[in-house]
Amino acid sequence: MPYFSIIVINWNGLHFLETCLTALERQSFRDFETILVDNGSSDGSAEYVRAHFPQVKVLALLDNLGFSGGNIAGWEQARGEWIVLLNNDTEAHPGWLEALAHAAREFPAAGSLASKMLLFGERDRIDNCGFALTPAGVTIDLGRGERDGVPWQAARPVFGACGGAAAYRRSLLEEIGFLDPDFFMTYEDVDLSFRAQLAGHGCMFVPEAIVYHHYRATMTNYPARQAFYSQRNIEFVYIKNLPLGMLLTSLPQRMLYEVGAAVYFFRQGAGRAFAKAKFAALCSLPILLGKRKVVQARRKISSAQLRALTDHAWLGARMRKVFAARRRTAQPALSSPTHQ
Numbered sequence: 001m002p003y004f005s006i007i008v009i010n011w012n013g014l015h016f017l018e019t020c021l022t023a024l025e026r027q028s029f030r031d032f033e034t035i036l037v038d039n040g041s042s043d044g045s046a047e048y049v050r051a052h053f054p055q056v057k058v059l060a061l062l063d064n065l066g067f068s069g070g071n072i073a074g075w076e077q078a079r080g081e082w083i084v085l086l087n088n089d090t091e092a093h094p095g096w097l098e099a100l101a102h103a104a105r106e107f108p109a110a111g112s113l114a115s116k117m118l119l120f121g122e123r124d125r126i127d128n129c130g131f132a133l134t135p136a137g138v139t140i141d142l143g144r145g146e147r148d149g150v151p152w153q154a155a156r157p158v159f160g161a162c163g164g165a166a167a168y169r170r171s172l173l174e175e176i177g178f179l180d181p182d183f184f185m186t187y188e189d190v191d192l193s194f195r196a197q198l199a200g201h202g203c204m205f206v207p208e209a210i211v212y213h214h215y216r217a218t219m220t221n222y223p224a225r226q227a228f229y230s231q232r233n234i235e236f237v238y239i240k241n242l243p244l245g246m247l248l249t250s251l252p253q254r255m256l257y258e259v260g261a262a263v264y265f266f267r268q269g270a271g272r273a274f275a276k277a278k279f280a281a282l283c284s285l286p287i288l289l290g291k292r293k294v295v296q297a298r299r300k301i302s303s304a305q306l307r308a309l310t311d312h313a314w315l316g317a318r319m320r321k322v323f324a325a326r327r328r329t330a331q332p333a334l335s336s337p338t339h340q
Contacts, residue, residue, distance in 0.1 A: 004032035004097060004167070005080030009070040011039040013088040014048055016214070020088050021053045029097035032084075033057065037074045039064040066184035067163065075178050083173060087164040089214040091120065099208035100167050103155065111172035111201030112193065114161030115209040116152065124148050127213045130158030130205045131190070132311035135246065136253035137238040139190050140311055142205070158205045159309060160193025165211040168192075172201050176298060180236070182287070186226065187233035194241040197309060200300040227270035228277045231261065235281035239288045240295050243303045
C-alpha cells in the first residue's frame with residue numbers, strides 16, 4: 001500500500017500534463033502512486049499519458065463528471081494511506097510530498113493538510129495557503145495575492161485546504177465521506193473541510209509543501225459557468241453544514257453578502273448565471289435538507305467551538321471586491337464546456 005495516492009483530474013489539459021507529471025517524477029519522497037482521471041477529454045490526453053508516463057495509472061471516463069465526480073472515480077481506485085488531490089495545471093516542488101509526509105507525522109491529529117500554492121508565473125506571490133471561514137459561511141482564500149514571506153513560513157491551523165493541492169487521511173474520508181458529486185465543480189473542497197471540522201478533524205497549513213499553480217487557467221474561459229457553480233454551491237455548503245443557531249445569527253451578514261455578490265456578478269455581466277444559481281439551490285432544498293440531517297448527526301463540536309474557528313474580519317475585503325468589479329465585454333454561454 002503506498003503512503004500517498006495522488007489523484008490528478010484532467011479535462012482537455014494535454015498542454016499541462018508534461019509539467020505536472022514530470023514534477024511528480026522528481027519528488028524526493030517516493031512512496032506514492034499517481035492516478036490520472038481523464039474526464040472525457042477530446043485532445044488525446046489519456047493516450048499521451050499512457051505513452052509518456054507509463055507509471056501513471058490512467059482512468060479514462062467517457063463523460064466529464066466534474067472535479068467532484070472525477071476525484072470520486074479516482075478515490076475508488078486509490079490504495080494510499082493519504083489521498084492527495086492535485087490540479088493538472090500545477091508544478092509541485094520536488095520536496096512537496098516529503099513536506100506533507102513530515103507534517104502527517106508531526107500533526108497526527110490533523111485530518112487534512114493544506115499546501116502552499118504559489119502563482120506559476122510569479123513564484124514569490126501566493127495563490128492560496130488554505131482558507132478561512134466567516135460566520136456567514138463565506139470562505140476567504142488565505143494569502144491570496146500577497147508576497148510569500150514571514151507570515152506564511154510557519155505551520156498553522158486553517159479551516160480547510162484548497163482542493164488544488166490537498167491531502168486527506170484515508171481514515172477521515174472513511175468516517176465522513178469524500179466529495180459530494182452534486183457539487184460538480186467549486187466549493188466541493190469547502191464542503192469536505194466543513195464536514196471534517198464539524199466531526200472534530202482539523203486541517204494544518206504546511207508552508208514547505210509548495211505547489212506552483214496556473215490560477216484559474218481554465219475556469220476564466222467560462223466565467224458564466226464559474227459564476228453559476230460557485231454561487232449555487234456556496235448555498236449547498238451553507239445549508240448542509242452551518243448549525244441552526246449560526247444560520248439564524250449570521251442571517252443579516254449572509255443577506256449582505258448575497259446583495260454584494262449580486263452586484264459583483266451583474267457588474268461582470270454574469271447576472272443571469274447568478275440568478276440561475278440561486279434558483280437551482282432553491283430547487284435542491286429537499287435534497288440538501290436530507291444531507292444536512294446526516295452531517296449534523298455526525299457533528300462532534302459545539303456551535304461555540306465552530307464560531308471560534310471562524311474569521312470575522314472579512315466584510316471590508318468583500319465589499320472592496322464588489323466595488324472594484326468591472327463588466328466583462330463578452331460572456332460565454334452557460335452551456336459552454338465545463339472545467340473539472
